[in-house]
Amino acid sequence: MVTTVAVAIAVTGTVTLDHRPGQGRRVLTLLPDQHICVVRADQIAPDVPEALALLDPYRPLTLISGPSATSDIELDRVEGVHGPRTLDIVVVEDT
Numbered sequence: 001m002v003t004t005v006a007v008a009i010a011v012t013g014t015v016t017l018d019h020r021p022g023q024g025r026r027v028l029t030l031l032p033d034q035h036i037c038v039v040r041a042d043q044i045a046p047d048v049p050e051a052l053a054l055l056d057p058y059r060p061l062t063l064i065s066g067p068s069a070t071s072d073i074e075l076d077r078v079e080g081v082h083g084p085r086t087l088d089i090v091v092v093e094d095t
Helices: 048-054
Strands: 002-004 007-009 014-017 034-040 062-064 069-071 077-079 086-092
Touching: 007 048, 014 048
Parallel strands: 002 034, 034 086
Antiparallel strands: 007 014, 014 062, 069 077
16 A cells, blocks of 8 residues: 655654545555555654644544554564554655
């Protein structure tokens, strides 16, 4: 799956989707094995408070900080359980 983003957060490497056109339906962004996010350089906020100030609090938000992972009862790490197994972020600069 390839989507755009609403805001990216530099300090945490998090991308935020508010599910406007180009960002995919919320349920679909949590299911793909690989998720590629295309981020314009001007969409990158330095930290969480500045990113949240740019978002509409009434929109459904999905924050993705990397591939999802969990551990089972034996503490074996399993990736891709509640989200993409692989997350790639492509930053595009306007020239």
